[in-house]
Amino acid sequence: MNAIEVRGLIKRFDGFTAVDGISxxxxxxxxxxxxxxxGSGKTTTIRMLVGLSRPTEGGAKILGFDLSSGITEAKRKIGVVPDSSNLYDELSARENLLFMAKLYGVPKDLREERAEELLKAFGLYQRRYDRFGTFSRGMKRALTIAAALVHDPKVLFLDEPTVGLDVVAARSLRNLISDLHRKGLTIILTTHYLEEADHLCDRIAILVKGEVVAVDTPQGLKRYADERSVIEVSFGREVAGLVGDLSARLPGAEVVFLDEARMTVRGGDPSRVLEGIFEFSKDHDLGLSAINSIRPSLEDAFVRITGLSPTVMAREKGGKGG
Amino acid sequence: MIRDDLRCIYHIAAKDMRTYYLKPPAVSWGMVFPAAWTLAFYLRSPSNFDDLIPGLIAMTILFSTTAAEAVVINFELRLGSLERLLLAPVSAESVLLGKVMGGFFFGLLMTSMVTLGTVLGLDLHPDLLVLIPVGLISLLVFSSMGALFSVLFKEVFEAQTFLNLPRFLMVFLCGVVYPISAMPWWLQQTSQLLPLTYTVEGIRAAFSAAPSSSSKDLLLLAVFLMLFLLPAMRMLRKRFE
Known part of the structure; x- marks a missing residue:
């Protein structure tokens, strides 16, 4: 069963189309x-789905509730973690969670219990009376996620959850997201970190200029990258001058030099390619030092599908995110 | 549904009271400033102190409700905390009403203290059936005015600066310290366009020896309330469209 159905969603701002008919x-x-x-439309899409922004055209259903007529009902069932940790600096961790519980109508007798449970689960119990403003970025992010879970939502929207976090905090947060997934929560995650998407997501939609250009599992997307086998070979000395002989021994394969002693061989019959490489090395006494079969990465798939350089993702928002 | 909205309005107001209003800057604007202003006029003319009380109460209503209204909306818009409130299962209108009610409750607290202090201290006997409705609706009017200025401007300092213009204009033109009848004709006409005129008029009626009806003042204050509140709600919603 679908938790979310998006159909022809469009958002225009003063003539600029941020989201262009995505489904x-x-x-x-x-x-x-x-x-x-x-600028691909990820955050704008999320903002429309959580009721912060009205679609120009198209619509969506969240847990069966129509975005246009049942958004208040849908809001009761969803939790949202925005791209910035926007709880109240003046309130303590515990007070922030209790305030959110009150806003979502969590019964009085359950509020304390739920807040305590989340503070423990997110490793913040010892700091429960400390003001949010005194927390580190990682702790702020964790509490922001906890606040989105205080009313026990069925769907969780996470907008760039690890942006700006150090490697350790980002990894701990990814483990947390995996735990929530194991508990059966539906999670919609926006990210520009390819490894993060690969590690966490069951399925991925790639957005470029407001359009969905591909939707598939990470494995499925990787198949777009290159259906040919890729073998990386390193020799003990320079081989660039012998490329003609090597190519002749590898029919149907494409040889690309990475440096003077290292190359990738794409395509061809893998067993004949390996045989050709061994013979080539032996005949010229090159000292074969390494041979690896390379699997295409999500980055390869992204480049192949979008035609964009992966550096456009790395440049975003400054943080490394681990 | 209405119950959910009322619950959110209350919790937002209570949270704002704690995090923004019950702090030294808001208290000084809300109570100390009107008291200092009144003291200045008292020192100039000590025999007419009783005449200054309605103006003091009106000023407390005006300054206490608007003390932090611009901050509670603009500041939270900038931090993104207001978005968090809008993610809750309530309407944007209820979120704005929660913000308005924060100013209202703080104003009510400050105004009650000032009114009780002066009434008991000077042994005055206002007509509470006139004073209370005028006071309550005025608190809503000026809290809504603060909310409107807050959503009109993007920066906290802009909202506060532009809010000072009508605030100080009203202190001089609405009969707080100078009688309107003693002003030139064109200033008298201008004062009729300002809500504080009706607050002062209503409170004076409650404190006068022969209390008169304040229906006209209440009606006009209700009109001002709608003129401030409805555009503020509309503009807040528009910001998120």
């Missing part, structure tokens, strides 16, 4: 990634 479904219990560079 996709998110199944119950899956982690669905929206992957794309800055």
């Amino acid at each position: 996709f479904d998110v199944k119950e219990g899956e982690v669905f990634g929206l992957l794309g560079p800055n």
Whole structure:
């Protein structure tokens, strides 16, 4: 069953189309990634789905509630973690969670229990009476996620959850997201970190200039990258001058030099390619030092699908995110 | 549905009271400033102190409700905390009403203290059936005015600066310290366009020896309330469209 159904969603701002007729479904219990560079429409899509912005055209259903007529009902069932940690600096961790619980109508007798449970689960119990303003970025992010879970939502929207975090905090947060996934929560995640999407998502939609250009599992997307086998070979000495002989021994394969002693061989019959490489090395006494089969990465898939350089993703928002 | 909205309005107002209003800057604007202003006029003319009380109460209403209204909306818009409120299962109108009610409750607290202090201290006997409705609706009017200025401008300092213009204009033109009848004709006409005129008029009616009806003042204050509140709600919603 689908937790979210998006159909022909469009958002225009003063003549600029930020989201251009996107459609996709998110199944119950899956982690669905929206992957794309800055300005691709990820955040605008999320803002429309959580009721912060009204679509210009098109629509969506969240847990069966129509975005145009049932957004208040849908809001009761969703949790949202915006791209910035925007809880109240003046309130303590515990007070922030209790305030959110009150806003979502969590019964009085459950509020304390729920807040305590989340503070423990997110490793913030010892700091529960400390003001949010005194927390590190990682702790702020964790509490922001906890605040989005205080009313026990069925769907969680995470907008760039690890942006600006150091490697350790980002990794701990990814583990947290994986735990929530294991508990059956439906998660919609926007990210521009390719490895993060690969690691966390069951399925990924790639957005470019407001359009969905591909939706598939990470494995499925990688198949777009290159259906040919890729073998990386390193020799003990320079081989660039012998390329003609090597190519003749590898029919149907493409040889690309990475440096004077290292190359990738794409395509061809893998067993004949390996045989040709061994013979070539032996005949010229090159001292074969390494031979690896390379699997295409999500980055390869992204480049192939979008035609964009992966650096457009790395440049975004400054942070490394681990 | 209405219950959910009322619950959110209350919790937002209570949270704002704690985090913004019950702090030294808001208290000094809301109570100390009107008291200092009144003291200045008292020192100039000590025999007419009783005449200054309605103006003191009106000023407390005006300055306490608007003390932090621009901050609670603009500041939160900038931090993104207001978005968090809008993610809750309530309307944008209820979120704005929560913000307005924060100013209202703080104003009510400050105004009650000032009114009780002066009434008991000077042994005055206002007509509470006139004073209370005028006071309550005025608190809503000026809190809504603060909310409107807050959504009109993007920066906290802009909203505060532009809010000072009508605030100080009203202190001089609405009969707080100078009688309107003693002003030139064109200033008298201008004062009729300002809500504080009706607050002062209503409170004076409550404190006069022969209390008169304040229906006209209440009606006009209700009109001002709609003139401030409805555009503020509309503009807040528009910001997120």
